[in-house]
Amino acid sequence: MPLRLLKYGLSRDYPVSGDIPATPELKPAYDVVIIGGGGHGLSCAHHLAKYHGIKSVAVLEKGYLAGGNTARNTTTIRSNYITPEGIAFYKEGVELFERLSQELDFNVMFSQRGQLTLAHTEATMRSFHLRAEMGKHMGTRTEVVDQKGVEELCPLLNMDYGGPLEILGGLWHADGGTARHDAVAWGYAAQASRRGVEIHQRTEVQGFEVVGDRVQAVNTNRGRVACGQVLIATGGMNYDVALMAGVELPIRCYPLQAMVTQPLKPWLNTLVSSVSLHTYLVQSSRGEVVIGGGSDPYQLYSTRSTLDMKEHLAEGAVHLFPFLQGVRLLRQWAGITDMTPDYSPIMGASPLANLWLDCGWGTWGFKATPVAGKRMAQTIADGRVPDILKPFALERFETFQLLNEMGATAASH
Amino acid sequence: MKLLTCPMNGPRNIDEFQSFGPVRARPDPNATADRDWSRHLFRAENRKGVVVEWWRHVPSNYFFLAERDLVSNEILRTFDASELRDRA
Ligand SMILES: Cc1cc2nc3c(=O)[nH]c(=O)nc-3n(C[C@H](O)[C@H](O)[C@H](O)COP(=O)(O)OP(=O)(O)OC[C@H]3O[C@@H](n4cnc5c(N)ncnc54)[C@H](O)[C@@H]3O)c2cc1C
Numbered sequence: 117m118p119l120r121l122l123k124y125g126l127s128r129d130y131p132v133s134g135d136i137p138a139t140p141e142l143k144p145a146y147d148v149v150i151i152g153g154g155g156h157g158l159s160c161a162h163h164l165a166k167y168h169g170i171k172s173v174a175v176l177e178k179g180y181l182a183g184g185n186t187a188r189n190t191t192t193i194r195s196n197y198i199t200p201e202g203i204a205f206y207k208e209g210v211e212l213f214e215r216l217s218q219e220l221d222f223n224v225m226f227s228q229r230g231q232l233t234l235a236h237t238e239a240t241m242r243s244f245h246l247r248a249e250m251g252k253h254m255g256t257r258t259e260v261v262d263q264k265g266v267e268e269l270c271p272l273l274n275m276d277y278g279g280p281l282e283i284l285g286g287l288w289h290a291d292g293g294t295a296r297h298d299a300v301a302w303g304y305a306a307q308a309s310r311r312g313v314e315i316h317q318r319t320e321v322q323g324f325e326v327v328g329d330r331v332q333a334v335n336t337n338r339g340r341v342a343c344g345q346v347l348i349a350t351g352g353m354n355y356d357v358a359l360m361a362g363v364e365l366p367i368r369c370y371p372l373q374a375m376v377t378q379p380l381k382p383w384l385n386t387l388v389s390s391v392s393l394h395t396y397l398v399q400s401s402r403g404e405v406v407i408g409g410g411s412d413p414y415q416l417y418s419t420r421s422t423l424d425m426k427e428h429l430a431e432g433a434v435h436l437f438p439f440l441q442g443v444r445l446l447r448q449w450a451g452i453t454d455m456t457p458d459y460s461p462i463m464g465a466s467p468l469a470n471l472w473l474d475c476g477w478g479t480w481g482f483k484a485t486p487v488a489g490k491r492m493a494q495t496i497a498d499g500r501v502p503d504i505l506k507p508f509a510l511e512r513f514e515t516f517q518l519l520n521e522m523g524a525t526a527a528s529h
Numbered sequence: 530m531k532l533l534t535c536p537m538n539g540p541r542n543i544d545e546f547q548s549f550g551p552v553r554a555r556p557d558p559n560a561t562a563d564r565d566w567s568r569h570l571f572r573a574e575n576r577k578g579v580v581v582e583w584w585r586h587v588p589s590n591y592f593f594l595a596e597r598d599l600v601s602n603e604i605l606r607t608f609d610a611s612e613l614r615d616r617a
Contacts, residue, residue, distance in 0.1 A: 355575050366571040368550075369599070414548035417577055417600045423530070424544055457571045513571045514564050 135222075135306035136181065139317050145342035146174040146314075148496060149334055151321045151357060152350035153177025155186040155297070155482065156474050158304035158315075159489020160347055160496070162220075165311035167490075168497035172344075173313045175305075176336060178320035182301030184351040186482065188419075188451035190374050190398065190408040190529060192387060193483040194231050194292040196258045198247050198524040201507035202460060203254040205487065208504070210256075210291050212486035219486075220303030224295045225401060231292030231387040232261075232269050234436075236281045240391050243523055244287040257290035270386055274438055281392065281435065292387055294398055300485055321350075324361040329469045331361060345496050347472045352417075352452030354475035363466050365475060366513050367454045370411040371418055372479050373425045375448035377440070379403030388436065395432025396529070404446060407433050408529065411453060411479060419450045453478045460519035463488065463508040464501040472496055473510060480521075480529045531602075535586045536593050536609045549583035552594065552613065579605060581613075 124130065148164060150157040153175045164170040193213050195206035216224050235241045244260050251258025266273065266286045276282045309315055316338070323335040324346075333342040350357045355367040380403050389396030394410040407429045412422070426448055434441050455478045456462060462476035474492045477484065495501050501509070507519055531543040551574035556565055574580050577600050584607075585592050594613060596605040 356577060359576070364572060368573055368575045415550070415575065415580070415582075415599060416602055418602055420602075514567045516563075516567065 135302060136315060137309050139319070140314055142316060142319065142336070142338050142341060143174070143314075144340070147172035147344040148174075148347065149341055149343035149345070150175045150347045150349060151334065152184070152348065152353075153181050153305075153315060153317065154184045154349060154351050155182060155301045155304065155485035156351075156477070156488050156492075157347065157349040158182070158301055158308060159485050160349065160474065160492045161308040161313045161315075161489075162304045162311075163490045163493030164497065165308055165313050168493055170497060171312035173308070174341065175308070175313065175315045176319045176321055176334070176341070177315065177317050180317055181305060181315065182298065185451040185453065185477070186297055186301050186351075186485070188374070188449055189297055189482040190396070190406050191294040191297050191482055192231065192292070192396070192398070192529045193226075193295060194289055194387075195256050196231070196233075196247055196251050196287060196289040196292070196524065197521050198250055199460075199519050199521060200250065200254060201519055202521050202524075203250060203256060205504055205508070206483060207254060207256050207291075209484045209487035210293075212490065213293070213295055213483070216295070216300070216303070216486055220307055222299060222303030222306060224299040224303055226293060226295040227401070228291065228293035229386055230269075231289040231389065232266065233287040233289070234266065234273075234388065234390045235284050235286060236390070236392040238284065241285050244285070247287060247524060251289070259288050261286050261288045270384075270388055272383060272437060272439070273388070274436055276435075294387065294400075297482060300482075304485075304489070321357060321360070326361060326468065329467070331468055331471050343470075345470045345472065347474060347492060347496060348466075349474040349492075351477065351481075352454055354454045354477075358466070358473070358475065361466075361468060361471055363468065363471070365462060365473075365510070366457055367462075367476055368415050369417050369452050370414070370455050371416050371420070371450045372408075372411050372453045373421055373429070373448065373450040374406065374408040375426060375429060376400070376404040376406050376446050377443045378446050380405065380443065384437075390432060390436060393432035393435060395429055395436065397433055397436065405433070405440070405443070411455065412450075417452055419452060421448050421450050455479070457513070458518040459521040459525040461488070461508055462510050463492065463505050464495060464510065466510065478525075480525050533584070533595070533604055534607050535591065536607050537591050538586055538589060541586065545587055547585045547587055549585060549592070551580045551582045575599070
C-alpha cells in the first residue's frame with residue numbers, strides 16, 4: 117500500500133484505475149449465485165473467492181452497486197448487544213472492521229471513536245448495567261459511566277439537570293465507531309472482481325426454478341442462470357425474494373429514515389445516542405451531523421420521507437445539543453428495512469438444500485457486513501453452518517429460541 | 530400531513546393513530562401444534578399489496594380496521610371491527 121501510494125504520487129499523469137469492471141455477459145451457470153449487490157452480498161463474494169477458492173460466482177444486483185441500505189445507513193459499528201450469541205458475532209464484526217482497510221487495500225475510513233448511549237431513567241441505567249456486564253464477560257469494551265463520566269466524554273451535551281430528561285448516566289462502548297459505507301462495498305467489489313467474481317448490475321431476480329428441495333436456476337430480466345448454490349442478501353427485499361422461492365420469512369418491512377445537517381467544524385467526538393429520545397447523532401468526517409432514530413410507525417415498502425419523522429429527529433437532536441437549533445438540514449432519505457420479531461438476523465440454511473439466507477438485517481446490518489460475508493462464505497463453501505451462526509437459524513422461531521436484541525437495537529442501530 | 534379517516538372521529542392526522550399490524554386469525558388453543566403457534570406469533574402479512582390491519586385512534590382509544598396498500602401507502606377503506614365479526 118505505501119509503495120503504491122508513493123509511486124502514484126510520483127507519477128506524472130495520476131493513472132485512474134477502474135476498480136469495478138462493467139457488467140459482463142451473463143453465463144448460463146455459476147457455482148454460486150448471490151442475489152443482491154449490497155455490502156453483504158459483495159462481502160460474501162470476496163470471502164468465497166479469496167478464502168475458499170470459489171471463483172465461479174455471480175453477484176446479481178437489480179439496481180446499481182450497493183444502492184440499497186448499504187448506501188442509506190448511518191454507519192454505526194458496535195458490539196454492545198445483550199445476548200452472548202449476539203455479542204460474540206458482532207464482536208467478530210468489529211474486529212474485522214479494525215483491519216478492513218488493509219484487507220481490502222482500500223481506505224474504508226474506519227473511525228473507532230466510541231459510542232455513548234444515554235440513560236434518562238433508572239430503568240435504562242439497570243439495562244445498561246446488564247449490557248456492560250455481558251459485554252465485559254464476552255471481552256468487549258463496554259462500561260457504565262455516571263453523570264460526570266458523561267460530561268467528560270461529551271462536554272457539549274445538555275445534561276438537563278433537574279429536568280424531565282435529566283441524563284443519569286451512560287453506556288460507554290469504546291469499541292464503537294463508524295466507517296465509510298460506500299467504500300466498504302466498493303472495496304469488497306473491487307477485490308472480488310479482481311479474483312474473477314462477476315458483478316452484474318441491473319440484473320433483477322424475478323423467479324426461482326425449484327425442483328424437489330433444490331433451486332435449479334434463477335430467472336432474471338437478462339435470462340436464466342443455473343446455480344450450484346444460491347444466497348439471498350437482498351436487504352429490504354428479503355421477504356419478497358425468499359417468497360419467490362416459496363420460503364416465507366418472519367419479516368415485516370418498515371421504512372427507516374435519517375438526515376444530515378450542513379457541515380460544521382468538528383465538535384462531536386463520539387457517537388451519541390439516546391434511548392428515550394429515539395435519536396442518535398454522529399459527526400461525519402465532512403463535518404455533517406448525521407441524525408437517525410427509530411423506524412417508521414407502520415409497515416410500508418417505500419423509501420419516502422415524512423415531515424413527522426424529521427421533526428421528531430430534529431427535536432431529539434436539539435434537546436441534546438440546543439446550539440443545533442439554527443443549523444440547516446442538507447439531505448434526508450429512507451431505506452426499507454427487513455425487521456425480524458427479535459431484532460436479530462436470520463442467517464444460515466433455508467428449507468431448500470442449496471438456498472442460503474443472509475436476511476433480516478433490519479436497521480442494524482451495516483456493522484455486520486464483513487462478518488456476515490465471511491461466515492456465509494464459509495457456510496456455502498462447507499455446506500454446513502458454523503457454530504457462531506447456529507443461533508441465528510430460521511428454525512429458532514419454531515423452537516421459540518429467540519435472540520431478543522430489541523432493547524440493545526431499537527434506538528441505536 | 531397524511532390523513533387517516535377514523536370511522537368514529539373522521540379524517541385526522543395519522544400521527545394520532547397507532548398501528549397494530551395485520552389482522553391474523555386466532556388459532557384454536559386446543560388444536561394447534563407448536564409450529565402453527567410460532568407462525569401465528571411471528572409471521573405477519575408482508576406481501577406487496579393490500580393488507581387489512583388494526584389501528585387505534587389514541588386519544589379516544591377506539592380500535593378499528595383499515596385496508597391499506599403496503600407499496601403505495603394508500604388507505605383504501607376504514608371500517609368498524611363489527612364488520613369483521615359479522616363476516617366471520
Ligand atoms: C436509514 C438507515 C440507517 C441505518 N443505520 C445503520 C447503522 O447505523 N448501523 C448498522 O449496522 N446498520 C444500519 N442500517 C441497516 C443497514 O443499512 C442494513 O442492514 C445493511 O446495509 C444491509 O446490507 P445488505 O447488503 O444486506 O442489503 P442492501 O445494501 O440493501 O443490498 C441489497 C441489494 O439487493 C438488491 N436487490 C433487491 N431485490 C433484488 C432482486 N430481486 N434481484 C437482484 N437484486 C435485488 C437491492 O437493489 C440492493 O442493492 C441502517 C439502515 C437504514 C435504512
